[in-house]
Ligand SMILES: Nc1ncnc2c1ncn2[C@@H]1O[C@H](COP(=O)(O)OP(=O)(O)OP(=O)(O)O)[C@@H](O)[C@H]1O
Ligand SMILES: Cc1ncsc1CCO
């Protein structure tokens with residue numbers, strides 16, 4: 001089987017994460033904290049959840065990458081997040097933004113837009129969130145998307161150029177673009193959307209890959225490929241979302257570069 005240089009780099013990145021076991025600092029939402037920490041551990045990274053203002057700068061310095069997830073926002077965590085991303089921006093620490101629910105309320109949209117000013121290496125979101133971030137118009141259904149990645153594809157290209165970042169929109173097909181190159185990933189399983197926080201986990205895994213891979217597009221493609229393949233392998237063996245939750249962690253732990261190469265359904269443009 002032939003693999004493209006890009007595909008080879010993706011699988012090499014998985015090895016690099018497992019070798020380096022990067023420390024990933026998460027300022028994330030109350031719903032997914034435990035699942036995210038377990039997902040990062042299953043992959044082979046080291047998670048730390050920390051949102052006290054007193055240690056924010058120290059933690060950003062200590063960690064190899066930062067994950068910002070606005071899923072359960074408040075004035076206080078908004079301030080902590082701004083402090084963290086400002087410090088990450090000033091010190092060149094890679095970071096990834098998950099604008100959870102940015103399409104739902106003006107407060108979330110403003111919070112996510114403020115974060116964007118500090119130039120995330122990657123924005124990982126669903127289609128409604130990216131649409132709201134770019135147009136300023138609310139929509140979606142709470143934290144869920146009412147749009148497909150395909151529907152916001154050209155908007156995402158423009159947004160990635162304007163924001164000078166890589167955008168990854170998840171859904172049935174994941175769409176990834178830095179405004180120039182485009183990647184489509186056809187892995188995953190619909191049942192993944194029935195377990196809360198699989199998107200948040202995608203973002204956290206992206207943080208782990210960003211810690212070892214400087215190119216945002218490669219890092220997030222590797223993270224989404226890993227999660228998509230783990231998800232479809234897990235879904236094939238379970239009766240429903242309850243077991244998928246655990247089985248997904250098992251598959252993240254068991255996945256190898258060889259398995260990835262066998263199952264990867266990736267289109268490059
Ligand atoms: N219909 C589907 N078919 C295949 N994979 C899917 C499908 N829906 C979601 N996924 C996969 O599930 C993961 C999470 O994507 P999703 O778009 O549901 O994130 P999200 O809406 O941000 O989720 P959350 O807010 O619950 O964290 C991704 O890896 C994505 O590829
Ligand atoms: C359900 C939910 N509500 C706020 S954050 C979150 C986790 C999935 O995004």
Ligand SMILES: [Mg+2]
Pocket residue numbers: 100101125126143199200
């Ligand atoms: Mg989400």
